[in-house]
Amino acid sequence: MSGLTTSRPDLRVEPDVVDRRSRLVAAAEPVLADLAEQLGDAAYCVVLADRESRIVDVPVGARRLRDRLAGLGVVAGGVFLEETTGTNSIATAHELRQGIAVHGEEHYLEPFKGFSCYGHPITHPVTHRLEGVLDITCFDRDDSPLLRPFLARAAHDIEERLLRTARRAEQRMLAAFQVAAAGRNRPVLVLGEGVVLANPAAVELLDPVDHIRLRELADGVGRRGTGASPQSPPVRSVRLTSGREVSVRFQAVAPGADGVLFEFTDPGEVRPTAPRRGPVRRAPARTADCLPGTPVYIGGAAGTGRTTTARSLTGADRVLIGAFDASEAAVRGEAAWLVDLDAAADGAPGLLLVEDVHLLPEACAVRLRRLMERPDLWIALTGAPLAELTGHGAAVAAACPAQIELPRLRDRTEDLPDLVRAMLDDLGLGGRLRFTSAALAALAGHPWPGNLRELRTVVRTVVGRRSAGDVTPRDLPAGYQVSPRLRSMTPLERAEHDAIATALRECGGNKLRAAERLGISRTTLYSRMRTLRITV
Incomplete structure (x- = not known):
């Protein structure tokens, strides 16, 4: 084979x-x-x-x-x-x-x-x-x-x-921790292979999920060295799962050792020695900034939460007076769809929601743009990412002064802990079920082509298997037991990673079938899986 x-x-x-x-x-x-x-x-x-x-x-x-x-x-x-x-x-x-x-x-x-x-x-x-x-x-x-x-x-x-050797390494880590934590109130943490040492301030500051981010931040420190001198260890600014931003100084506990020592301060106390690397994403507009009466376009890939974001615009004084799907215009007929749209627009004041506007026929798009010009009507639109819009969909979106762009889940994996907690709360299990850092790390390595919708399906599947305790990687569906990516990837490597992970998931982990689907030999598949750190 x-x-x-x-x-x-x-x-x-x-x-x-x-x-x-x-x-x-x-x-x-x-x-x-x-x-x-x-x-x-x-x-x-x-x-x-x-x-x-x-x-x-x-x-x-x-x-x-x-x-x-x-x-x-x-x-x-x-x-x-x-x-x-x-x-x-x-x-x-x-x-x-x-x-x-x-x-x-x-x-x-x-x-x-x-x-x-x-x-x-x-x-x-x-x-x-x-x-x-x-x-x-x-x-x-x-x-x-x-x-x-x-x-x-x-x-x-x-x-x-x-x-x-592991015991000696633990002794070195303990000694480094004791020296760094002695007489200080600042949070101090040591992470080694199978070892976590933290003073009370660090325990209070950090969530276990933060340990994953810190390990990735310090990847390469230790046995391979950082290239920085002990007198000037690197300092980075890190946003924790709590939303708090702190500065962290990190260095190997000893030459040739695997453990890494982290010391935390408020951002203003220490100036980072090097800028943070990686792509910079434009922060989306907040829903609170969308004033009633101002048309708003909410764009993003399917499953990124467009509908939820649009409905969050309503409140005690913001009522949803109608929700329409552009795809229904082709099913029911343009005339019938427009009659219902006009009827909702002429009703009580509130928010009118039209979804998937990139699928609107020309006549419906023209009518919608006229409705958007009415000062007494507030319209919210959802659709594809702004960069992917063409034709009538692009024209309708361009007419919205307020625009919100929702990132794909794979580009916001740092939000996974909060998203999973919120989904567990919605299912009534927030205080009884907890995803461990290892399980969250496995989920962070997934490409998430279905975005939040796919994540919600995974959470519901896990809840169906157990209703209390800690969720480990073994509790996840087989296709999602993927190791986190431990190094940065080029866009080409990321695309390759996502394609292979998706094929493995759809084939239930069967590598031969996945290789056939991808059009490559199983030998090549194994090789690329090792290079891209994909495990199933």
């Missing part, structure tokens, strides 16, 4: 991507050195691969066997996945997340059928995430059943060293 033949692999070799200073390598080095001493000149090779199933090194092995494997792509940077190399001890252990033995003919690729291989996953003891795969390979004639427990013991030793 992946288009892979048994004669040769579809192997990628990415030596420049290999991280030889990672936690995995640091934890594995003493264990691998011990394996080299134990194996001596025996005809075995030990291979270490990272969490992407990319070979980091082949540090142990007889020269003849290592040269033979190198000719088959078993070199630093070689990516061994089942869809590109078939069944083997690295790819299959990575896929199954469990120890595996592959003997001779059990290999999918013909060139590997002369070998016996054992693979074992390396799992982080704290986070329980896959960190890599350890493999031992030999010629089929040198196979031994003792290799399986031998390899499992070595993988366990690496995991133990990862645990000790």
Whole structure:
């Protein structure tokens, strides 16, 4: 199904991507050195691969066997996945997340059928995430059943060293937190892998969802460094889920450490050292600014809340006297539609709502523009985004002095926590059900082609499954369990991300069907999913 033949692999070799200073390598080095001493000149090779199933090194092995494997792509940077190399001890252990033995003919690729291989996953003891795969390979004639427990013991030793490294990192984070928080009333926070340290001021200031934004803000700090000196750590202005804007100074807790220290101040106290990056969106006009009697156009993609925004214009002294859908003019006939529109316009004073005006026929658009000129009549219109309007729809919208442009949900994911809370409140579950930060982060990675309407459907689906407690990513519909995008994307990458995520969602997570729908091979789909950080 992946288009892979048994004669040769579809192997990628990415030596420049290999991280030889990672936690995995640091934890594995003493264990691998011990394996080299134990194996001596025996005809075995030990291979270490990272969490992407990319070979980091082949540090142990007889020269003849290592040269033979190198000719088959078993070199630093070689990516061994089942869809590109078939069944083997690295790819299959990575896929199954469990120890595996592959003997001779059990290999999918013909060139590997002369070998016996054992693979074992390396799992982080704290986070329980896959960190890599350890493999031992030999010629089929040198196979031994003792290799399986031998390899499992070595993988366990690496995991133990990862645990000790994590504990030392926690100690460094605690020390940095204590120094920063000592004698201060300002909020102080430390975020590490599986660790959150916060003083009372930070607990009061921050919502768990804010942690996601802070992690994204500090992406690249820590092991990779920021490029800023310790004397001048970067400062950014951040808007929290509460709506409050604060300045935050952040830096790695120690060179080579994963934890990041955040110190918060009011915006006026510290001037940011660098401007915030990213696209600047024009703030939409507020509904409160739309004066009665002034025609208003509310534009946006379907599902962005155009109707809700229009109806919010009414109040105790603003009554909705009629709501019309432009699409009905084609169904009922233009004459009948215009008769009802005129009758509503001649009734009691209030707000007259006409939706989807970009679909209006010419005669209806002309009549609507005349009604908009009446000083005693207040009209609100909804329709497509202003930039997409043409013809009569554009002319009607242009005649509105007040215009509100509603952004797509994917461009306002920072509002997701408030939107989800409001939807839960509408369903009467606001105090009983809570979306965790991990669940909100998964939703933030979704392209949301259906905007608020689609989000409301997801929330209702979750409510149908559980009515109290914390909602985790596992409680979301399968097609929405998407990891957040951890890096900024170009417009082309974003479009590609959205197309792949939509295809996966519509195919229920079936990658083969999604690849067929997109017109690409499954191998290409897997590759692009890894590059764009899409997981299902």
